[in-house]
Amino acid sequence: MKKAELNTDDIENTENPGAPLAAEPAQQTSPAEPAESPEAAESAEPAQTAAVTPEELEELRSRAAKADEHWDRLLRVTADFDNFKKRTAREKQEAIRFANEGLIEKLLPVLDNFEIALATAAKQTGDGTEAIQSFHTGMSMIYQQLKGVLADAGLEELNTVGQPFDPNWHEAVSQQETTDAPEGRILQQLRKGYKLRDRLLRAATVVVAKSPST
The missing domain is CATH 1.20.5 (Single alpha-helices involved in coiled-coils or other helix-helix interfaces)
Incomplete structure (x- = not known):
């Protein structure tokens, strides 16, 4: 007679009949830590600022x-x-x-004397004296040459007679009643005025028209 083979499962069940078979315990795994998002990294920065x-x-x-x-x-x-x-x-x-302003200003009286001398010589040439005529011609040439040099340096003669009186350029020494010109016009020039480029060098001395008194 063969011996009956015992089933171990049957033996275990016999110890606790009616109990279900125990399931194998599941392997426990720790949950993975979620990766830090860029938003979370940015939100951490103000914490450093708050530390100031x-x-x-x-x-x-x-x-x-x-x-x-x-x-x-x-x-x-x-x-x-x-x-x-x-x-x-x-x-x-x-x-x-205007580097030559001082020198040119000193030469203005020389021009004045030239003009006076030429005017005097012009009156005497009527006598017909050859020496006087030659003197007048030579003086005129020197005078024109000097004026040319000064003009090249920027000297300019003021135009006055017949112009309205302007205290910025003219110096009135007297007034003359007349009906031939409007009041305030320049009737006569007593001494020439000059400007160096656009700057007044010497004001012209003039006589200004005045309306006749009634």
């Missing part, structure tokens, strides 16, 4: 104010320096243009 103390914040504001002040000062200094360079260049140009 009020004293440090005030120091930063003070330094920013000083930086703005230094920048404004630099801009003003730069602008002042540019204006200085422009003014210096303009003054230098003016100095070159």
Whole structure:
């Protein structure tokens, strides 16, 4: 007679009949940590800013104010320096243009004397004296040559007779009642006036018209 083979499962069930078979325990796994998102990384940055103390914040504001002040000062200094360079260049140009002003002004009385001498000689040439005529011719040539040199240097004679009186260019020494010219017009020039380029060098002395008194 064969011995019956015992089933181990049957043996286990016999110890606790009616109980279900125990399932194998599931392998426990720890949940994976989620990756940090860019939004979370950005949200962490303000935490560092929040760590700045009020004293440090005030120091930063003070330094920013000083930086703005230094920048404004630099801009003003730069602008002042540019204006200085422009003014210096303009003054230098003016100095070159009017470098001979003093010399030319001293030569004006020489022109006056030439004109007086020529006017006197012109009256005496009526005698027919050859020497006087030669003298007058020579003086005229010298006078014209001198005027040409001064004109090349920028000297210009003022046009006065018949012009309205202008105190910026004319010096009135007297007034004369007349009906031949409107009041305020220049009737006569007693001494020539000159300007060097666009600057008055000597005012013309003139006689100005005045309306007759009634």
